[in-house]
Amino acid sequence: MKKIAVFTSGGDAPGMNACVRAAVRSAIYNGVEVVGIIRGYKGMIEGDFQPLSSHSVSNIIQKGGTILKSARCEEFKTKEGRAKAYDQLVKNGIEGLIAIGGDGSFTGADLFLKDFDIPTIGCPGTIDNDLYGTDYTIGFDTAVNTALDAIDKIRDTADSHDRVFMIEVMGRNSGYIAVQSGIGGGAELVMIPEYQTTSEEVIHALSKGKENKKASSIVVVAEGKVAGRVHDIAKDVKEALPHFDIRVSTLGHIQRGGKPSALDRILASRMGVAAAEALLNGRKNEMVGIIDDKIVFTPFSDAISKSKPLNDDLVKMVNVLSI
Numbered sequence: 001m002k003k004i005a006v007f008t009s010g011g012d013a014p015g016m017n018a019c020v021r022a023a024v025r026s027a028i029y030n031g032v033e034v035v036g037i038i039r040g041y042k043g044m045i046e047g048d049f050q051p052l053s054s055h056s057v058s059n060i061i062q063k064g065g066t067i068l069k070s071a072r073c074e075e076f077k078t079k080e081g082r083a084k085a086y087d088q089l090v091k092n093g094i095e096g097l098i099a100i101g102g103d104g105s106f107t108g109a110d111l112f113l114k115d116f117d118i119p120t121i122g123c124p125g126t127i128d129n130d131l132y133g134t135d136y137t138i139g140f141d142t143a144v145n146t147a148l149d150a151i152d153k154i155r156d157t158a159d160s161h162d163r164v165f166m167i168e169v170m171g172r173n174s175g176y177i178a179v180q181s182g183i184g185g186g187a188e189l190v191m192i193p194e195y196q197t198t199s200e201e202v203i204h205a206l207s208k209g210k211e212n213k214k215a216s217s218i219v220v221v222a223e224g225k226v227a228g229r230v231h232d233i234a235k236d237v238k239e240a241l242p243h244f245d246i247r248v249s250t251l252g253h254i255q256r257g258g259k260p261s262a263l264d265r266i267l268a269s270r271m272g273v274a275a276a277e278a279l280l281n282g283r284k285n286e287m288v289g290i291i292d293d294k295i296v297f298t299p300f301s302d303a304i305s306k307s308k309p310l311n312d313d314l315v316k317m318v319n320v321l322s323i
């Protein structure tokens with residue numbers, strides 16, 4: 001392979017830049033030319049490519065977001081869209097791809113190989129940590145720390161005013177951020193998409209806390225699929241426990257930004273180097289992961305279809321620690 005391209009796709013995540021830097025430098029170290037595709041599959045379809053040198057990825061390891069920008073691109077989901085992207089790659093002499101993104105990005109890459117035989121290696125870049133084939137995804141650790149920092153600050157007000165705070169963290173389909181930030185933040189209860197928690201259970205837990213002389217409480221709620229669910233639950237609780245002073249706080253996209261943690265920078269760097277080496281060694285349509293501190297490769301088909309179960313011990317621990 002003489003020339004490869006790197007791109008970031010789906011939601012951005014802290015550490016994506018560290019991964020881009022590592023992939024680019026590893027490819028150049030191995031004598032291969034690299035271009036960056038701007039805005040993921042959208043840029044691929046539009047031919048928005050930029051040559052990347054070792055120097056052009058200097059001073060980005062510490063930056064949040066992605067210098068290559070990211071996008072969600074509907075057109076790539078069609079065969080016509082993928083055909084346009086393929087034409088652009090051929091026109092620019094690109095023979096292989098490194099995709100940094102989540103399950104959607106790898107679903108696209110998998111279809112792309114089936115249609116046009118373009119080899120891709122993926123690096124799991126998403127704050128959700130919901131990919132099978134790796135213990136952690138790039139951005140998750142930073143997102144948890146950001147959520148934790150916010151929970152600590154909100155706890156000050158909860159404590160000063162004897163309030164209940166329901167704090168919504170990210171994760172439409174995945175409760176990883178909620179469980180880890182809930183444990184780290186000392187939450188009384190964590191609500192996650194993997195388990196159905198009813199308003200009655202929340203009311204019960206908060207009443208029990210009051211009996212145990214708790215003056216304030218923190219409930220961490222993963223956003224889940226239904227927008228505004230946290231407000232509906234807060235309304236139910238307020239109706240059942242009118243003497244509770246309840247507030248809702250949605251942390252939102254602050255969890256996607258900011259300087260990557262040390263853990264994310266190192267994880268991303270290891271994955272970026274491994275991805276470039278794998279692509280140049282002829283591997284294709286696999287996601288790089290790190291399991292038990294070792295680099296592993298998982299076929300895209302498994303990474304996107306198999307689910308990585310939450311650690312039940314952690315989920316149970318929330319109940320034990322909240323008495």
Ligand SMILES: Nc1ncnc2c1ncn2[C@@H]1O[C@H](COP(=O)(O)OP(=O)(O)OP(=O)(O)O)[C@@H](O)[C@H]1O
Nearest residue numbers: 010011041072073076077101102103104105108126
């Ligand atoms: N079924 C599909 N077929 C072809 N391309 C797809 C498919 N699903 C997703 N993609 C492409 O991958 C892009 C990124 O996917 P998506 O928006 O789901 O984010 P993601 O990679 O899962 O990241 P995150 O977990 O951060 O949301 C899409 O915008 C689309 O261009």
Ligand SMILES: O=P(O)(O)OC[C@H]1O[C@](O)(CO)[C@@H](O)[C@@H]1O
Nearest residue numbers: 011102126127128170171172256
């Ligand atoms: O920024 P957007 O496109 O609204 O996406 C939000 C979603 O992206 C993520 O941050 C990452 O997949 C989810 O946790 C969240 O549900």
